[in-house]
Amino acid sequence: MMSIHHILAHLAPATLAQAAAPAAAPAGNPMPEGTIPPDFWMPVGASTIAGSVDQMLAVINWICYFFFALVVVLMAYFAWKYRVRSNSHRFRMDGPVHNTPLELTWTIIPLLLCVVIFFMGFRGYLDFSQPPKNSYDIDVTAVKWAWTFKYPNGAQSDDLYVPAGRPVRLVMRSSDVLHSLFIPAFRVKRDVVPGRYTHLWFQSDAITGADHGYHLFCTEYCGTGHSNMNRRVYVLGETEFNEWLEQQARWIDEIDDEELYFKAGPKIYARCSQCHSIDGSMGTGPSWKGLWEKVSGGAGSDQKFADGKSYRDLIGPGKEYATPEDYIRDSIYNPGRHLVSGYGNVMPTFKGQLSDRATDAVIGMLKRLDEFDSKGQWTKAAAPAAK
Amino acid sequence: MTTIGIRDPHTLAPAAEDNYITHTKGFLSWIVTLDHKRIGVMYMVAVLLSFLLGGIFALLLRTELLTPGRTFVDADTYNQFFTLHGAIMVFLVIIPSIPAALGNFVLPIMLGAKDVAFPRLNLFSFYLWLLGAGCTLLSLAMGGFDTGWTFYTPYSTTTTTGGVIPVIVGVFILGFSSIFTGMNFIVTIHALRPKGMTWFRMPLFLWALYSTAIIQVLATPVLAITLGLLVVERVLNVGIFNPSMGGDPVLYQHFFWFYSHPAVYIMIVPAMGIVSELIAVHAHRHIFGYRFIAFSSIAIAMFSFLVWGHHMFTSGQSALMNTIFSAISFSVAIPSAVKVFNWLATLYKGSISLNTPMLYALSFLVLFTIGGLTGLHLATLSTDVHLHDTYFVVAHFHYVMMGSALIAMIGGLHHWWPKMTGRMYNEKLGMIACTIVFIGFNLTFFTQFMLGSHGMPRRYYDYQPEFQIYHVISTIGSYIMAFGFLMTAGYLIQSLISGAKAPANPWGGRSLEWQCASPPPHDNFKEQPRVGDCYDFSIVRWDESQKGYVVDRSLDPELDEGAPQTAKA
Ligand SMILES: [Cu+2]
Ligand SMILES: [Cu+2]
Numbered sequence: 025m026m027s028i029h030h031i032l033a034h035l036a037p038a039t040l041a042q043a044a045a046p047a048a049a050p051a052g053n054p055m056p057e058g059t060i061p062p063d064f065w066m067p068v069g070a071s072t073i074a075g076s077v078d079q080m081l082a083v084i085n086w087i088c089y090f091f092f093a094l095v096v097v098l099m100a101y102f103a104w105k106y107r108v109r110s111n112s113h114r115f116r117m118d119g120p121v122h123n124t125p126l127e128l129t130w131t132i133i134p135l136l137l138c139v140v141i142f143f144m145g146f147r148g149y150l151d152f153s154q155p156p157k158n159s160y161d162i163d164v165t166a167v168k169w170a171w172t173f174k175y176p177n178g179a180q181s182d183d184l185y186v187p188a189g190r191p192v193r194l195v196m197r198s199s200d201v202l203h204s205l206f207i208p209a210f211r212v213k214r215d216v217v218p219g220r221y222t223h224l225w226f227q228s229d230a231i232t233g234a235d236h237g238y239h240l241f242c243t244e245y246c247g248t249g250h251s252n253m254n255r256r257v258y259v260l261g262e263t264e265f266n267e268w269l270e271q272q273a274r275w276i277d278e279i280d281d282e283e284l285y286f287k288a289g290p291k292i293y294a295r296c297s298q299c300h301s302i303d304g305s306m307g308t309g310p311s312w313k314g315l316w317e318k319v320s321g322g323a324g325s326d327q328k329f330a331d332g333k334s335y336r337d338l339i340g341p342g343k344e345y346a347t348p349e350d351y352i353r354d355s356i357y358n359p360g361r362h363l364v365s366g367y368g369n370v371m372p373t374f375k376g377q378l379s380d381r382a383t384d385a386v387i388g389m390l391k392r393l394d395e396f397d398s399k400g401q402w403t404k405a406a407a408p409a410a411k
Numbered sequence: 412m413t414t415i416g417i418r419d420p421h422t423l424a425p426a427a428e429d430n431y432i433t434h435t436k437g438f439l440s441w442i443v444t445l446d447h448k449r450i451g452v453m454y455m456v457a458v459l460l461s462f463l464l465g466g467i468f469a470l471l472l473r474t475e476l477l478t479p480g481r482t483f484v485d486a487d488t489y490n491q492f493f494t495l496h497g498a499i500m501v502f503l504v505i506i507p508s509i510p511a512a513l514g515n516f517v518l519p520i521m522l523g524a525k526d527v528a529f530p531r532l533n534l535f536s537f538y539l540w541l542l543g544a545g546c547t548l549l550s551l552a553m554g555g556f557d558t559g560w561t562f563y564t565p566y567s568t569t570t571t572t573g574g575v576i577p578v579i580v581g582v583f584i585l586g587f588s589s590i591f592t593g594m595n596f597i598v599t600i601h602a603l604r605p606k607g608m609t610w611f612r613m614p615l616f617l618w619a620l621y622s623t624a625i626i627q628v629l630a631t632p633v634l635a636i637t638l639g640l641l642v643v644e645r646v647l648n649v650g651i652f653n654p655s656m657g658g659d660p661v662l663y664q665h666f667f668w669f670y671s672h673p674a675v676y677i678m679i680v681p682a683m684g685i686v687s688e689l690i691a692v693h694a695h696r697h698i699f700g701y702r703f704i705a706f707s708s709i710a711i712a713m714f715s716f717l718v719w720g721h722h723m724f725t726s727g728q729s730a731l732m733n734t735i736f737s738a739i740s741f742s743v744a745i746p747s748a749v750k751v752f753n754w755l756a757t758l759y760k761g762s763i764s765l766n767t768p769m770l771y772a773l774s775f776l777v778l779f780t781i782g783g784l785t786g787l788h789l790a791t792l793s794t795d796v797h798l799h800d801t802y803f804v805v806a807h808f809h810y811v812m813m814g815s816a817l818i819a820m821i822g823g824l825h826h827w828w829p830k831m832t833g834r835m836y837n838e839k840l841g842m843i844a845c846t847i848v849f850i851g852f853n854l855t856f857f858t859q860f861m862l863g864s865h866g867m868p869r870r871y872y873d874y875q876p877e878f879q880i881y882h883v884i885s886t887i888g889s890y891i892m893a894f895g896f897l898m899t900a901g902y903l904i905q906s907l908i909s910g911a912k913a914p915a916n917p918w919g920g921r922s923l924e925w926q927c928a929s930p931p932p933h934d935n936f937k938e939q940p941r942v943g944d945c946y947d948f949s950i951v952r953w954d955e956s957q958k959g960y961v962v963d964r965s966l967d968p969e970l971d972e973g974a975p976q977t978a979k980a
Contacts, residue, residue, distance in 0.1 A: 065864045073793075081794050081864075088784040095751060095780045102758035103773060106694070107765050111953045111960075115695040115919070119760035122700045126756075127749070131703075134748040138741035141791055146734055148793030153730045201566040202660060204725060204800060208866025211797040215726045217661060218565060219654020222727040239875065243800040243868040245559050246566060248486045251871035368571035 056259070058230035059209075070230040070238060070259070071210035073152045078211075080148050087137060152212070155225035159193035162186070166196065166203035166216040166242070167372035169249030170295045179272035180377075182294070184240055184257045186228065187265040193225040199372045204244035207257055215244055232259045234268065247370075248308055249298040276381050284381070285388025286395065286402040292382050293389065293400040299371065303398040309371055310364045316390045319348040330363040338362065352390065353383050430833065434933040445530035448931065450537050451516030452831060455824070458508045459900075461544065462817075465499035468492050470893055473855075473886040479874050486872040490557040491572070493870060497560030498578065502585050503544055505812055506674065508820045509681035510627070511540070511592050514620050516831060518596060520924040520931060521614050523605040523940045528598040532591050539588035546581025550574030559870060561671070562638070564652035564663045568645045576642060583638045586631045589677070593627030596620050607942040611705070614922045614945050615691075615698060618705040619684020622712040626673045626680070630716070634670035637663065661726055668719035676715040678812055680708055682775070682819035683750055689772035689822050690754050692920045694761030697946040700753040707746030714743045724795050733792055740790040747783050751776065764918070767841030771822025774849045775815055782810030785860065803863025806856045814852055821848075821899070828903070829913030833930040836906035840898065847895035854888025914959025919951050926962055 055061060060069030065085065066078050106116075162184070163174040173181050186192045196205060198218040205224060206213040214224040232238065237256030246253070260268060279287045293302075299309035318324040318335050325335045338344045338351065345351040354361060356378060359371035378386075389396065395404040431448045441449055472492040475482045484492070515533065519526050527533050550556055554573030558566060567575060600621050604613070640651045641663070650656025652663040691698040698704065720728065720736030754776060763769065785807045789795050798804060829835055858881040863869075867878050874882070916925040922945040927935055943950075943964075950966040953959075 062865075065861070067865045077793050077797055080791060081788065081797075084787050084791060084794065088787065091748075091784060092780055095755065096777060098755050099758065099773060099776055102755065102761070103763055103765065103769075106758065106761045106763045108762045111919075115762040115948050115951065116760060117949050119696050120699065120756075121697045122702070123756075127700050127703050127753070130752040131745060131749050134745050138744055138787075141787060142738055142741050145791030145793045145795075146737065149733070149737075149796070150730070152793075152796075153733075201569065202563055206800070206866070206868060208797070213725050213796050213799055217654075217727055219658075219660065220727070239866060241866070241868045245490075245563070245870040247557065247570065248490065250490075251486070251868075251873040254875070368569070370569065370571065 056230040056232050067208050068238075069209060069211065070228050070232075071207075071212065072227045072229065073148070074209070074211045076148050076151065080144055083144065084141060087141070152225070155193045155223065156191045159191040159225055160187060161193050161195055164194045164196040164205065164216070165377065166198045166205070166253075167374075167377075168200050168246055168370065169242075169253045169298045171205075171240070171242075171253065171255055172377050175269055175272070177269055177273050179269050181272055183237060183255045185234075185265065185268055185272075186257065186259055188231045188259045188261055189227070189229050191225055191227045193223060196222050196224065200370075201246050202244045203242045203246050203253065206241045206243040207238060208241070209238035209257070213243060228259045230259060231261050232257075234258050234260060234264070252298065276379065276385075284385045285392065286404070288382065288385035289389035290396070290400045290402060292378065292386055293396075295374075296386075297400055301398065302393060302396055302400060305398075309367060312390060312393060316348070316393065319351050328365060330365040333362070349387050352387050353380075356383055356386065429932055430928060430930040431933050432833070432930055443534075445526070445534055446933065447515050447519050447526050447530065447533060448831075448935075450533050451512055451514075453537060454507060454512035454515060454540070455831075457540065457544065458504055458512050461499055461503040462508075465496055465504055466893065466896065468496035468499065470889060472496060473889040475872070476874075476882045477886050479876055479879060487557060489872040490870075491555045494557050494559050495551070495555065498556075498582070499547065500812075501560055501674070501678075502582050503540075503547065505678045505816050505820075506585075506589060507540060507592075508817070509685065509823065510596065510620055510623055510677075511536070511588075513685070513820065513823050513827060514596065514616075514681065515592070517827060517924055518599065518617065518620055519603070520830075520927060520935050521617055521922050522599070522603055522608065523923045523936055523942065524599065524603040525934050525936070527595050528602055529595050532595055536588040536591035536595070539584050539591070543581045543583075543585035543588060546577045546584060550577035550581065553577055561667060562641060563667075564641065564644070564658075564660050565654070567641065568653055576645065579638045579642055583635050586635045586638075589627050590631045593624035593631075596624040597628065600624075605939045605942055611702065612942060612945060613705075615687035615701070615704055615708075616681075616684035618708050619681045619687070622708040623677055623680045623684075626677050626712050626715060630670045630673035630677075633666060634674075637666040637670065640666075661723070661728065664723055664726060665719070668722045669716075672719040672722065673712075673715040675808075675811070676711055678816040680711055682816040683708065685819045685823040685826070686754060686772050686775050687750075688922075689768050689819075689826055690757050691946050692826070692918050692922075693766060693769040693772065694758055694763045695919050695948045695951065696757055696761035696763075697944075697948065698753070699756035699759075700749075701946070703749050704753050707749050710746040711743060714739065714746075718743060721790060721795075724792060725799050737790055737792045737795075740786075744783065744786060744790070747779075751780060751783070765842075766838055766918075767836075767845055768822050768826040768918070770842055770845045771818055771825060774845060775819050775822065777849075778810050778814030778818060778852065781857075782807060782815055785810065797866075798863060800869055801863035802859040802867045802869055805869050806859035806863060809856045809859070814856070818848075818852075826918070827924070828906070829917045830924055830929050830931065832907060832910075833913050834906045834910030835913050835917065836910055837902045840902040844895045844898040844902070847898065848892055851888045851890070851892030851895055855885050855892060856888070858882075858885045858888070914957045916951075916960040916962070919948065919953075919960040921945050921948050921951055921962060925960070 055068060060074055060078060062068045065081065069075065069078055161176065165172045171182060173184050194205065196214065196216045198216045200218060203216040204213060205216055210226045210228060212224055212226050214222050216222060237258040240255040240257050242250055242253035276288050299307050301307050301311040302313060304311045304313035314324055318327060319339055321336065328334045339348055345354065357373060357375040359373055360369040363369055395402060397403050431446055441453065444450065472489060475484055475489050475492065551574060556572045556574040556578050558570055558575060562579065600617060643649055644651045644653060648656065650658040652658040652660050654660060687698055687704055718736060718740045720732055721740045724733050788798055789804065789807060825841060862878055862881045867874060913929040915927065915929050923940055923942065926940060950963045951960050952963055954961045
């Protein structure tokens with residue numbers, strides 16, 4: 025059976041048209057070793073199951089080509105052969121009206137084919153529905169509109185980094201609406217559902233390094249930024265992965281306090297930029313421009329929330345928030361508590377995702393917002409720092 | 412040259428000009444009409460206008476997708492575009508198009524009846540449709556909605572766009588319109604079949620409408636309840652589907668697809684019925700394997716209730732569920748395949764007129780074959796995981812919903828156009844337009860299969876630059892298709908104004924609707940006509956004096972009871 029698949033897979037119009045369709049390959053890098061090259065139908069394949077999925081697809085494709093050709097050729101031939109032009113032509117009456125054996129044949133052959141396809145697809149599915157026991161677990165949180173990947177040592181990242189050569193299991197949850205995690209090169213996809221954990225596993229042996237990754241998409245519609253929840257998947261060799269992990273766990277602690285706001289701030293802002301602008305332009309959430317003045321008693325501090333209170337009513341010694349910093353922090357951890365009027369309760373909570381130090385970085389950034397351009401890049405000094 | 416026994420509708424008509432259009436006059440006489448033909452025509456006009464609106468949204472969204480990132484609107488507007496396109500096309504266009512518009516017009520005439528069983532209910536369901544459509548427009552005025560036509564929770568209960576409640580109420584009402592039409596058709600087919608028309612003598616279009624009506628009546632209430640719960644959750648903050656209030660979002664998906672998968676067959680089964688008619692009539696050939704086709708309609712209707720879970724293979728439902736749903740989904744492929752082969756066999760040794768309706772039927776065959784075969788990729792578990800929620804799915808269901816259901820409906824519109832309007836359209840333009848639509852359609856949607864299998868997710872405003880070439884081809888295709896449809900609208904309107912008068916039977920049809928005048932008189936038939944085998948074309952022949960065909964009943968052995976089947980008013 026296997027060898028038939030191989031032959032079919034190679035015969036596919038695939039090979040003819042390889043050049044036509046290099047879509048969704050890892051961004052412009054030479055194919056890492058161990059990958060299946062893209063073909064007419066499928067993008068590059070880089071997981072242990074990609075081969076069998078592609079073979080399955082090739083089998084179905086060939087069945088489709090055959091039946092499609094059969095239907096179209098017969099149809100065209102009959103339509104041409106039996107056409108009549110003049111109205112007065114007498115209709116021919118010699119066509120058979122039914123033929124039970126024939127009809128049974130074309131009921132049973134598709135039935136058998138379907139049974140075969142079903143079983144092959146089912147076998148392939150079983151192969152990847154249960155993760156192996158020794159998998160490496162990564163926690164995934166989806167929010168509108170970003171992914172957070174958390175590793176066992178506490179490291180976090182926005183892109184997914186995985187070790188090569190061992191099964192990886194993603195333990196996924198959503199803080200707001202449905203999302204779905206899709207890695208075309210690995211042929212895997214699983215919805216991320218609020219209120220429950222879902223799992224996804226894969227193994228990739230094709231090392232990409234940390235420069236060129238595979239695509240990772242959100243495939244369950246989730247609103248404005250749905251199409252911008254695309255990230256990269258980097259497959260690293262064991263030592264490279266461990267080094268990365270170490271460094272990632274510590275990055276924010278290694279930054280000096282004075283440099284925190286411009287070194288860490290922009291990185292964190294990348295997760296807020298879908299909704300909050302810096303230059304005052306409208307978005308899903310209020311712009312950050314002028315926010316610090318409002319919360320610290322300056323211009324606009326009498327602006328009212330949806331619940332009728334103003335910034336001045338809420339912030340100050342002895343009030344709900346003793347300091348402006350408290351207000352900002354609470355806005356990030358409990359976004360719905362006081363809704364800025366004119367906006368819906370759509371900001372996801374970042375509790376458990378942004379550490380105190382990370383919120384300090386945001387606050388520092390808010391205080392000196394004029395040092396940042398509209399994309400959140402620090403423009404003050406041409407410092408080599410902010411990477 | 413009229414021989415005794417030949418039914419000549421023109422000489423039968425009480426007054427030369429009395430038909431359902433001229434029977435009574437004035438705006439009021441239309442809006443309070445109980446005549447199924449007028450109601451069908453009003454549905455048709457309304458559905459076609461909705462099609463225009465949904466089509467405009469399609470063109471807008473295709474235009475936005477010409478380039479990655481912003482082309483001319485922002486992401487929120489784009490999200491509204493695809494949502495509105497989907498909702499309008501599904502709920503306002505495709506679901507009512509064949510049963511409510513064409514079915515209403517044709518069904519009673521095919522039965523030889525004067526009207527449907529409950530004419531008032533029929534008019535009422537049209538007004539419900541209008542009300543539902545009105546709610547949808549109201550929703551547009553209130554800020555539109557960006558939930559996708561599937562209204563998945565918790566997005567739909569938390570989004571800030573203002574039009575969600577009105578549109579859900581609208582779809583709820585449209586659902587009832589559909590239920591009432593279904594009930595009406597079931598009763599009509601049971602109660603009003605004339606003497607001699609046994610179940611297995613019904614035209615296959617009626618079998619299709621009957622199967623459809625069963626699905627409409629059984630499945631639509633589930634949608635109504637689901638949407639009702641959605642409104643309750645959104646308005647009263649009772650947690651049903653939203654986990655942050657203790658609800659379950661996957662439950663919503665089960666409910667939704669329990670209706671919406673059968674709804675796919677509400678759209679495609681009547682289309683298959685039309686194609687059976689188109690092929691038999693324009694090939695002037697007894698349909699091959701009548702019983703297999705009739706039973707396959709019923710089989711599809713039954714299976715359609717058992718496969719909803721195939722929309723949820725990646726939702727996290729258990730592997731066992733996925734397996735069962737995958738297996739049952741394949742079973743739908745078989746009755747569909749049977750139909751395709753039977754249609755092919757009907758072409759064999761036919762006397763085929765290659766005209767516009769036939770061309771639409773052939774287009775249907777090609778597009779439905781592609782749509783159906785690509786269903787295999789999606790029913791298979793291991794490949795669906797990769798293809799789910801990508802453009803592959805978008806392409807697949809457009810081949811089925813648009814390439815098949817809508818193309819069949821437009822074929823049917825051409826087929827019954829002379830009957831409905833009493834005018835012929837320009838045959839040459841018709842064939843050209845059909846070809847343009849066919850080419851445009853394939854350009855638009857075939858590229859989307861490739862987009863999807865290469866990993867482009869659906870409902871994306873922005874995309875990777877490597878996908879652009881496919882999007883550009885797809886958009887150009889959609890413009891070509893739009894041109895084809897505009898052309899169709901053009902020559903159809905022209906035919907209303909200056910088209911040649913249609914004979915009673917321009918195509919050589921055999922079923923009863925071709926045996927009453929074009930357009931039919933108010934009562935369809937003065938006397939209940941007798942029925943023979945509605946696919947026996949041996950007694951249909953050309954009559955030069957009428958410039959049309961006649962059904963020479965004196966030649967029908969089953970009908971010879973001496974006297975000609977004519978009525979003297
Ligand atoms: Cu998304
Ligand atoms: Cu379905």
